[in-house]
Amino acid sequence: MLIEFSRVKSFRRLCSGILSRYNIIKDARKVESGSYIVSCSPVSVLWMRSSDVRNVTTSTTLSSKVRQNPKKRDMSEKKLTRHFVDQRRVKLVAGSGGKGSCSFHSEPRKEWGGPDGGNGGDGGSIIIKADRFVKSLAQVVTLYKGEDGQSGGSKNCYGRNGSTTYISVPLGTVVKEQGKTLADLAAHGQEFLAVFGGAGGKGNRFFLSNENRAPMTATPGTVGQERVLHLELRTMAHAGLVGFPNAGKSSLLRAISNARPAVAAYPFTTLNPHVGIVQYRDHQQIAVADIPGIIRGAHLNRGLGISFLRHIERCRFLLFVLDLSAPEPWTQLQHLRYELDQFEPGLSKRPQAIIANKMDLSEAQERLETLKSHVTQRVIPVSALTGQNTEELILHLRELYDGYLQCGGIQDKDIPIKS
Numbered sequence: 001m002l003i004e005f006s007r008v009k010s011f012r013r014l015c016s017g018i019l020s021r022y023n024i025i026k027d028a029r030k031v032e033s034g035s036y037i038v039s040c041s042p043v044s045v046l047w048m049r050s051s052d053v054r055n056v057t058t059s060t061t062l063s064s065k066v067r068q069n070p071k072k073r074d075m076s077e078k079k080l081t082r083h084f085v086d087q088r089r090v091k092l093v094a095g096s097g098g099k100g101s102c103s104f105h106s107e108p109r110k111e112w113g114g115p116d117g118g119n120g121g122d123g124g125s126i127i128i129k130a131d132r133f134v135k136s137l138a139q140v141v142t143l144y145k146g147e148d149g150q151s152g153g154s155k156n157c158y159g160r161n162g163s164t165t166y167i168s169v170p171l172g173t174v175v176k177e178q179g180k181t182l183a184d185l186a187a188h189g190q191e192f193l194a195v196f197g198g199a200g201g202k203g204n205r206f207f208l209s210n211e212n213r214a215p216m217t218a219t220p221g222t223v224g225q226e227r228v229l230h231l232e233l234r235t236m237a238h239a240g241l242v243g244f245p246n247a248g249k250s251s252l253l254r255a256i257s258n259a260r261p262a263v264a265a266y267p268f269t270t271l272n273p274h275v276g277i278v279q280y281r282d283h284q285q286i287a288v289a290d291i292p293g294i295i296r297g298a299h300l301n302r303g304l305g306i307s308f309l310r311h312i313e314r315c316r317f318l319l320f321v322l323d324l325s326a327p328e329p330w331t332q333l334q335h336l337r338y339e340l341d342q343f344e345p346g347l348s349k350r351p352q353a354i355i356a357n358k359m360d361l362s363e364a365q366e367r368l369e370t371l372k373s374h375v376t377q378r379v380i381p382v383s384a385l386t387g388q389n390t391e392e393l394i395l396h397l398r399e400l401y402d403g404y405l406q407c408g409g410i411q412d413k414d415i416p417i418k419s
């Protein structure tokens with residue numbers, strides 16, 4: 001009997017165990033990505049733990065889901081929200097310039113050596129810089145204060161300039177001020193000089209002239225620029241789970257990714273978007289966002305309103321999650337598309353997949369056939385609760401992603417931003 005082990009660790013545990021000691025394992029062959037194909041007697045299968053054996057290993061996340069510690073408590077919605085921040089309002093105050101100095105040179109036999117007060121240093125500016133290693137705006141704080149320039153000194157000493165403060169943000173961050181877009185940081189290392197530091201003051205040496213050989217004037221530095229900016233991630237995730245409340249979006253994200261959004265049997269359990277990463281054997285990662293439920297009239301700000309339609313706008317492809325425990329699931333699809341198009345015409349035309357969830361329920365099979373006759377696109381039946389057929393969804397997600405890459409995709413810049 002041939003069995004594939006998805007994880008090397010499972011295989012090692014098996015080899016060191018009783019099965020290898022009694023020669024129950026006959027042969028082991030290593031295949032790509034560190035998996036092993038083992039031939040052994042059918043009896044030995046009974047000895048193995050079910051979590052060790054998987055026939056298809058598209059994603060490591062599924063096996064990790066099975067292995068998760070049941071005693072570990074889920075994080076609250078509030079705590080989960082802190083992990084992914086996709087917009088921030090920041091106040092930036094650049095450093096002020098240092099004061100110019102007023103002093104006169106004096107030494108033995110040279111009592112009137114003239115003015116020697118140095119200039120103050122310039123205040124530090126604040127620059128917003130795109131960094132590909134930063135994944136969310138969670139580490140961006142609400143207030144940044146630039147370093148002040150140092151004051152000038154006697155003996156023509158100039159004050160030191162305040163150093164520049166850098167704020168690292170993820171690629172695709174849009175900088176806005178009062179709804180107006182100022183910058184779109186799409187490439188690694190791209191910078192936006194947000195606020196200028198104040199100029200340093202002049203020392204009295206600067207004012208020396210033929211008319212005035214002993215100037216007493218020294219100016220203070222100017223204050224740094226101050227601004228309130230809004231940072232927003234243009235793209236939130238590759239795929240967005242779109243559906244009515246209770247359709248099972250959060251359950252589905254838990255089933256296919258490493259994310260752990262809260263799941264409950266009442267509507268509007270999810271109040272903020274969560275992003276999970278679906279991992280593939282070739283180390284490709286696809287980000288999937290669980291977006292709070294949409295209801296009819298969402299484009300008129302009903303339910304959780306427009307802000308969540310905006311999150312959908314920032315996903316490159318859409319996964320419509322339909323609840324097959326409801327009598328006519330195809331009407332959900334029509335309503336969802338209507339809401340999306342009302343918010344932004346053409347939004348529902350993005351590359352998409354239709355997911356028929358809750359297939360473990362008895363009435364779902366019949367409804368699935370009717371649903372298929374109502375829609376032209378491919379319908380993927382799954383059960384987020386039991387994990388049934390989630391592998392087809394994971395593979396289809398990859399197809400969507402590869403298609404997106406091949407045709408150049410919707411470039412980040414093509415996704416319109418609403419102010």
Ligand SMILES: Nc1nc2c(ncn2[C@@H]2O[C@H](COP(=O)(O)OP(=O)(O)OP(=O)(O)O)[C@@H](O)[C@H]2O)c(=O)[nH]1
Nearest residue numbers: 246247248249250251264268269270293358384385
């Ligand atoms: N039988 C069955 N129940 C499911 C399935 N998926 C989800 N549920 C249940 O449906 C209820 C709602 O699931 P959630 O994942 O919280 O739904 P949601 O779409 O995230 O809901 P909101 O966050 O309110 O928008 C929970 O009681 C789940 O246990 C499924 O495949 N089968």
Ligand SMILES: [Mg+2]
Nearest residue numbers: 249250269270
């Ligand atoms: Mg939810």
